Amino acid sequence: MRRECQEIIPGLILGPYQCSKDTEYLTSTGITHIICIRGEAEAVFVRPRFPDLFSYLVLDVRDSEEQNLIRIYPQARSYIADALQMGGKVLIVCNGGISRGPAITIMYIMEAAQMSFEDATHYVQNKRYCISPNLGFQCQLKEFEAIYRASLALANQPTAHTQRDSKRRLEDDDEGVEADMDLRPAQNQRI
Template identity: 55%
Template sequence: MDVRFAPNSQELRDLIQGPGDVEWRYDMRHQCQEILPGLLLGPFQVSKNQVTLKELGISHIVCIRDVKEAFSVRPRFPDAFQYLVLDVQDSEEQNLIRLFPKAQQFINTALSLGGRVLVHCNGGISLSPAFVIMFVMQHYQLSWEDALHLVQNRRYCISPNGGFLTQIKEYESIYKANLAVSMFPANHQAAPRRKREDDDDEEDDEREDKRPLVDANPPYDPDAMES
């Protein structure tokens, strides 16, 4: 979905600021919050309550867990919801950018079908917010700072670790480069090749035109000297 906002526009500032009438309470970290229409972020605790999930209209769940937590942080209701499970290491060395496309595709598919997606890790503080920030960044074509503030202004307790924050910054340049390539007209990409082919044809014609009309090195005929 191509969503663009003019830099420093009021619409963009309102989007990043989020609802101004929410008073954050400590116990809200145990709940989930809607980051953008149809995309919710929260802790594993929410994903264990099927009644709550139904009340929220959740249809898809992205379960992001440290490999050591697999025995407890797992899909609880596979017959009721569609799941994507990502096994990672909750450490600063974990490569999130490599895993993000799978999560992005899952979320985009769910939203395009009119579904509602819950993205969670164990606490909903560092790991799952990093994925949601990258998704929001590309979805709204924001800078990493604006994307971070947008998510944080809806779930105040998030705090991606230093390694994740570095990758979030790196992802801004990655998605913008991919966007620039995708927007580059296909006919411009083909032009250089066409030009090279035309230049080659012209060079061939020039070589043909420059061929001598009389052979500069005729075969030696010894009888020609005697006459």
């Protein structure tokens, strides 16, 4: 299984680079988009092989604990989301399909399914047993959980501008109601 690709969620497939060299496999599974994740030294052999047949996104990512994945992820997220929205299938590959590709896949699953780092990792690992993002990537995935959850919280909060507009509309509505009412207390009524 380590040398094969696995479908993680419908339309999102993860595996080693060698899967992206097999046009029969790619066309038979309906893959339309391929993300090649490679380090600088791997650029000679981990590269788009069939640019006339498939759409490619190449991400230069070292399998190093110091490599910043969080900065690179938004580009991958957009590419995956756009492809899936168009009805395409995305294959994510790195040299061995063990560290870099799985880390990006876990980030996508965390955000798309609103899962914790641990749950998303277990989910992906249940589909592709051999994943093992390096320790630096694991730390970043934990950090990413806090980042995407904060983004969700902000997205679900009304903005200050919206709150001001709503308050202003309520005040305007109250003035209209007040104009129709005699707000003076009745002679013997206590306030």
